[in-house]
Amino acid sequence: MSAGPKIALCPDLCKLIAPWVPDETLPALCLSSKAFLRPAQARLFYSLYFSDLSEIAGLCREINASERLGDYPRNLFIVLETLGSIRLNSAARIAAWQDVALGLKHMPNLKTLLISDAVLVNTWIFEDLGTPPFQLKNLKLRFQWDQRFVDFLSSQKSVVALETSCPDPYIDLSGSSPDGTPTHIILPTIPVDADSDGFLPHLARLETQLFIAQQLLTPFPGRKHYPPLTYIRINPAPENDRAVLSMLPNLCWVHKSLRAINVQLPEDVVWKAINMIATAVPTIRYIGVLHIPSVHHHRLTSALLRLPHLWAVEIDVSSWEPQPPNLFAQRAFAATMRTYAPSLRNVIFWVGEQKWLWKVMPTEVDADGNGVVGDGMGKWGCQLDNGVKLWAEA
Template sequence: MVPIPLSPELYARISSSLTGPTRRADLASLCLTSKALQHSAEPKLYETLAFGDAQTAYIACRTLIQNPRLALFVRTFWFSQDNSRSRHAVPLWPAVHAALRRMHNLESLGLFDTTMGNGWVLDPEAGNGEDDGIKFQLREAKLRFTWSASLARFLAGQRKLQILFTCDRYSDTEGDAGSGLDLPALEMFDGMLSVAAHLGASPMRHLQMAVDVEEVREFLGMLRGCLWKWRKTLRGVSIQDLPEQWVLGALAAVAETCPDLLHVGLFPLPLMNRHKLHRSLISMRYLRSIHVDITHWAPHHPAPPAQRALAAELRVFCPSIRHVVFWIHGTRFRWMFSGGAAQEWRSAMETGRYPPMDSSWCSV
């Protein structure tokens, strides 16, 4: 009996049903079943590539280098180096460099280098004359590299970039390393304040910055500059590593420049004399969420009843608040206010958290 061929749409539905990290082996099996299934399964198999082991990532990159057709299927490429899983030294970064130049349709890129020294793989000028250069336009980039002219040159060409994560402070030791970097589509930034200060105007909605300057005057100048250029679109702002003595000035700058924010954090809550903080909150009429750090209240951290009183205190001066989070080291205490007839606070405690990894600032 001659088998009845299935329609391309049905093959596509079969492949689509096997998406997810736990079904990759099934997609690989489909590729070996028949030419028709291979045609529909290969794009799904190579669409998202994520690795934690250097040797596995190296093998995948070599496959893409040797088969440019497969590289065109890649939309997401992530590598987060896990030294405990790397058994043998391999020339990974040269392979990543060559493979990226074949991923013309790449949209999301995450490269987390424990040494932070391999940002050259993204440099448009770093080539051997045999590759085609970088052709992709990213939507999302999360990069753990030292800030350098190489990284700035790469980002300058990403005109469609909407989400950017970097982890190093701005440096001009290699000349112009990103002064006035123009990313016209950028909506979310997570990185150092000094880098944010060098970004151009864009429809920024969510902003998380780590303080990396030592003088309060320089800090407030950079902060006000960032808030001002994005004041019309910002919805959530998070400031990490903020010294306690700078809190009142920082919150005043936020309230004066962006009074329509929906979320602010992460401010060390003053133990005493909070009236200036209250004054800033009064002008933030739309604020729904605030995160404060009370780790420095040691050794007498507030118990839940005291936390509830503090949450209610903040809401007295900003009645729009519905969500208050208290951080004590890696523990997050969430207090949620329910309006209506109940008018009560509900709480939840979550341990093993890391404040910079919290996503509240980008979910409003």
């Protein structure tokens, strides 16, 4: 009995079908027909997540052998959080990272890259990468902050969001220097090019360590451009109060774009820090997290008067007595703050791990036809927010 005639599938029709196939059946779809191979592979390779060095190295070898596969990845996540995720001897580990660097050379359409390196010493892959074929939008790197790292960043002119986790060179065996700066460590040099738009010319969101934020915002001879930052978050909470205060005046270089800053401001410096932020960026719309002491609240009023555009603020009241602060105390404090900052619409209170969100709810008098709150006082509404999302875009 002879086989029936083969049916040729329309490639355009296959492209329309593939996006609707469940993710778990995509490998089977690749094997079902050559017509489905490319559209199914495009979905399989669009976002790649690996937590094992051997696996990502193997995939990069496949991409190196097939130029077509390298066109598919848009998002690549390499999360090697533990030494167990590497499971290779020294020579094999170096070879695997070389495969990764070579694989990145064949991914021209990559837009999001996350590399979390448990040993923090493999920034040499950026030298092997050479001139990257891609221009990233989102970049998250857990690496050592060295010249290779900075040179790679200088090649990425389209980065909008940058998140780093780097060892802090500001602290040596004897502790920090009195002014919070290292005495014997030379930081990498940020390249200056008078003919370009500067270093990271489109960077809007920055989540990084204090010493990196300080360097990115520090003026130096020949520097004319600063990243157009709208949001800065400092992680983890700085231990050196003087280092925090030394960074805040440099916010003035991005005052035209900056709208939100999140840095843990301890009680000892919170009043001085708020005034420094008000001086550097009077148009700031969000500040957090302020560790407000339970006494001398009047010192906050003078700073609030200097923040006419403040929209949201996060406050840690874990040190208040008695604990926890009841809702009446929270509302009274929020209302007091808004008396001096009429633009304030959101006040977030942290009580340990609990997050209480107070929002000004519009009334008929205060809202226009679109429901937008006007200059009236409105009324306060409260909710317990179990999430930890910050008002980054406030």
